[in-house]
Amino acid sequence: MSGIVKEFPGVRALGGVDLDVRPGEVHCLVGQNGAGKSTLIKVLAGAYQPDEGVISWDGAETQLPTPQSAMRLGISTIYQELDLVPDLSVAENIYLGHELSRGGFSQRARTIAATRDLLARLGHGEISATRAVGSLSPAAQQVVSMARALSQNTRLLVLDEPSAVLDQGEVDNLFRVVRGLTAEGVAVVYISHRLEEIRRIGDRITVLKDGSTVATGLPVEGTPTSELIRLMTGRSIEYVFPPRPETPPTRGEPVLEVEGLALAGTFTGVDLTVHAGEIVGLAGLVGAGRSEILETVYGARRATAGTVRVDGRTLRRGSVPAAVRAGIGLAPEERKSQALLLDQAVYRNITVSSMTRFARAGFLRGDAERRRAEELTRSLDVRPTGVERAVRTLSGGNQQKVVLARWLLRECRVLLLDEPTRGVDVGARSEIYQLVRTLADSGVAVLVVSSEVEEVLGLADRVLVVREGVVVHESEAGQIDESRVLDLVMEGRVA
Amino acid sequence: MSESPIQVSDPRGGADRAATERAEREAAEAGRPRGRGRALLGSGLGRNLGLVVALVLLCIVGAVSAGDRFTSTDNALTILRLAATLGVVSIGMTFVITGGGIDLSVGAILALSSVWATTLATQQMANDTHWLVMVGAALGVGAGCGLINGLLIAYGGVVPFIATLAMLASARGLAEIISNRRTQIVDVPAFRDFFGAEVIGVPVIVLLFVLVAIGGWVLLNRTTFGRRTLAVGGNPEAARLAGINVQRHTVYLYVLLGVCCGIAALILISRTSTGSSTHGTLLELDAIAAVVIGGTLLSGGRGTIAGTVLGVVIFTTLTNVFTLNNRSISEQSLLKGAIIVAAVLLQQRLASRSTST
């Protein structure tokens, strides 16, 4: 691909991008949020039409007017936003669009058998081929997407942040499959914000910044990570995790106290305490039930047993408004579907939980609201600026900042963060870590869930390990290392 | 991937509702045994348990209150004959709704088809050549109207509600102009003979209904067309990226429904021996209600032909039981509302019950 230009109304997403991929290599595509990575691969997949530029395949110039035409060439894509149909079964999703059929009638038995083979090849034979995809965990859905890509005769596989919803073990598994493919001569384009993954799997790197190529075909060996970061962000970022305070904050007042909390079928007997100024991390495998714990504390799910206290006062079960009134805020896992009003202005998304503050007898004073939102976005460095802009047009990292701004404005006592840096680039990531630490220092109690063990260990003061709905271990973050956490998570030997 | 992209027609119940949905989905999943024959049975009984219970209750009420006036074969056939028009249209509507659309113009299309197929000129030609001319006219008009709906929606970008509302007004207006607002009487003996006939005691129009139902079931559940319909309704963007031509498929769906309206027009022409611009008034609401009560999601992505057929039969049986019992119109409509809500709530409870087992 060369000189690819793609414009959206008001945005030049790609301004002349070059990319060349060779058979059998893993070509990594990196760049900050909004750099244009997803847009580029959508052009490659025939989902978008470029305004300018040339795409060549096997040396011959070609056009990709529809997704089908790309598939016919052997280009399979796993999109960043998992594109599956929730009510169709696993097998039906995998063969959607290229169904195994005779005379228009679908061949169910053949489809299911083929699906089982594919899933087994991916090391996930346990996923039922006839289950509805909507009922699978995000990680399993990711596997289905993989299987979908492999169900075609693939020569170029494009993976857009496949590891975002996967934990360590899953990522290893993914890499095994990718290596198997490259060994067969398949070319792979790999997009990720986790630079250490790129070190492990990548052969060459292309760096995008603001819609143009700043470097292409860099060999992975011999390009230091700091150089990559500099290319991506235009500056060097040194401290990824902010330093912990010197006095352990466990000595502060307990703010959030959870006792014997249980949700039937998901987790049981969760006890935890978060003190003012403390950051507590929840580590565990995907599907261990950490999101559910946060959501239950927040009242978004009705606990079947146990109590939640904030500043000593017990909250009503299953009531989000009660939790919010008591000073809890949640930045949920699925930003777009659970947190944001995508088509509404940034300022409205920020003030939605505290709008009564800007209203007299229910009537809003719009200016005060907007001004406050502007202050916040400026202090969080949300880009692009402009609080009237629809949140949809912001990049993932900036969207996450908007969610945090919502709770900053609310001046929460307790902040629950579920995967706060999922899909967020390196630069924004360190800003978010910094922000969380600043919040804690101002006396907020923070509970963080993350699938990246490194993140939990780096950010939190104290770590809880969750396995199959049970808290199996608790310790100071300084006293536990990554492999120990992984051991606990996998085998669950209680210390 | 959002777990449940909650749509316009979902209740705004938030978590509880989302939970119910998930539960329902899983119930459907869990209740489905592997074998092919049993799959049919399992899904039929598991998913539609509430409806089956409602229908059985209704039949018990009918049998108790009206005795063998209700239980006779003749009465059953009367119910089915009545159900045929609504049934055929509702099956087509199931496809459109499953594919994420809606069609308010079915009654008007039916009227226009019935009028067009019974103009003097058409009848003349039918008598001169073959009565299939009338069939062709009805199906052709239905398909044509469906095509216009589909093109406006898929390529014109007009929302289905508005496009088909416009079609409602226009098609009925055109039907009135063509018929000069007069009822057109059918005088093609061969046509009347064919549609008025019975096969081993079963009227042809009931057979037609049954055939359309079976055809619809196969099409939705056993063909790539059906798969794609579910995909287009469930997640149009994913369907597009999977290489499905979503726009063209959408057009097909409306044409299919248009053809169903044409078939329903033929049934109604045969029953009344007339074509009229007043045929099918308010059919759209009944059809949509039958489909949704049957369990098809109004937001698309999930559809059930068996449920739709049950919904239609419940509606018509309700009317029949009321008639047999000599109830006043107003009581009927008061009760009808209550029964609809009760059936839906029952359906929900039973669906979530079967999860826990």
Add this chain to the structure above:
Amino acid sequence: MSESPIQVSDPRGGADRAATERAEREAAEAGRPRGRGRALLGSGLGRNLGLVVALVLLCIVGAVSAGDRFTSTDNALTILRLAATLGVVSIGMTFVITGGGIDLSVGAILALSSVWATTLATQQMANDTHWLVMVGAALGVGAGCGLINGLLIAYGGVVPFIATLAMLASARGLAEIISNRRTQIVDVPAFRDFFGAEVIGVPVIVLLFVLVAIGGWVLLNRTTFGRRTLAVGGNPEAARLAGINVQRHTVYLYVLLGVCCGIAALILISRTSTGSSTHGTLLELDAIAAVVIGGTLLSGGRGTIAGTVLGVVIFTTLTNVFTLNNRSISEQSLLKGAIIVAAVLLQQRLASRSTST
């Protein structure tokens, strides 16, 4: 997460459509200057340009074809008086649709309110005490029906389409039972005097319409209630997790619409001097059409009162122009369909045009 959780009523056009939508949205965004006064103007003209153009065209056609029979003040007031009932209901409907719901029972609620407010007993009491008794009865019945709708939808988990369809049947049935299907004539002079009066040449019912429109605009655009409505309709799950009581808010929305139906019932009682179970037949379709043509998203999350008012006025002006020109009903309905589609397509083109500038 799919980028645009495309909903039931969105066309299935896939990319092109998604692109158009986004373009529209951004156009609306971009075209809005910062200042408060100019914001009103900008959004009014920018977003509703297509509708304004359609209305102006219609008025030109009216003025050319019917001369000062069309342009007279009297005729303008006639149009507005006719628009009042539909207008008040449509404004309430704008809230429900913006909040992600739909209500098919508005006509039936209006009928029930009108009947309840004009029973002999109510009129007796009104004559003995104060005519406000009738107002209270109409608003109370409307609010009560809305409450039932809201509770069924928000807490019962019944989809809005079905819950309100059931209410449609039940409320009309009840209205028939109460009125014994007779037209109830109003004999409360004070009531008729109040609603029949004019203030500086403007009839009270037109004033009511204007007040409801202004109130609706303020409520939607300037209050926390309106903001919550947009949030609940745009993404109910996000709204819930942001601490909004989505269920309770949903109930409020339906009650609000119920009250609007009550007000519309009062307007209709005053205009016809009767209460009747046939009042408001098919009002639901007209109201939804007016709201959607006005630019409110049927899938929720975006609503415009100004657009709704324009939609209503276009509809009533259309009928007026047709009648002034003595056109037949059939031609009217044929053309109405074409005009609806033309207006919507025009609106789209103009909206995307204003992006590029």
Add this chain to the structure above:
Amino acid sequence: ACTSNDTGDSEEDLGGGSSQAEAGSNDEAGEEVVIGFSAPAADHGWMGSITESARKVADQYDDVELRVAEGTNDVNLQISQVETFINEGVDAIVLLPFDGAAMTPVALKAMEAGIPVINVDREFDDPNAARVTVLGDNYGMGVSAGQYICEQVGEGDAVIAEIAGIDSLPLTQDRSQGFKDALAECGQKVDNRVAANFTVEGGEAAASNLLQAAPEIDAIWNHDDDQGVGVLAAIENAGRDEFFMVGGAGSSNAMQSIKAGDGVLQATVVYPSTQAADGVKLARLLVQQKALGDLVEVEVPRMVQLYAPVVTADNVDQFIDTAFQS
């Protein structure tokens, strides 16, 4: 006083002129007769009164059991109701079809099954489909209205308006045709025409627009007194009184207004709402093999057509008692 939910009129005797006199013979209890009854939806007063008077007449006879099906404007449903009656084996069916032509096949089926069908108001298109036909005179109604208006306005240049009912019904077309033909006799024509759906609301809306369309009017014929309530309200709202109006069907409200002579309504053309009651009576006679009292014939005649008289202030007292409540 005009509110109509007083049920005082339940005492009203619908025995009718002659049969009351003959109480000794035809009204004498005979064998049990089961009659199926189906009519369009009672969505306006006249139609409501049709079903109600049929019920009332049936209640007067101990030997009649009337089975009333849900009123409906859906021909498909109405057909199925008649089929149900055939299945049940009722003795006779009184049928006021939503659309006469569309109900013909099922009526034929009933006749073939040996069940006499009494066709009321809207005629079948096959004479064999009914044993007896009781018809109002829609064309005659239009003629009566037209002739009355001719008398009043003379031959000069007059603006005449017509407010029709549901335009797609044959009965509306017949009325309009009769009206047009009668007006043509005196050199007049219909200058403005609207349709109002037989509802009060429709009447009000249609008349409001009509009054704008015609700034000066000499006479209006409104097909139906139910929608007339709305029409009169619109006229009052507009403050117009330069014309006179003729109604249709003959509701008691309309007659009271004519009697009082205080509004624009000067006359109405009666369209009896008791025709279905007549149908029930005839059905009973048929099944019991009796004849019509005052006729010499030994069989009930095939066709009874009712008369459409014009009611004015002069003769209103004669009709006011049989008028229906809208």
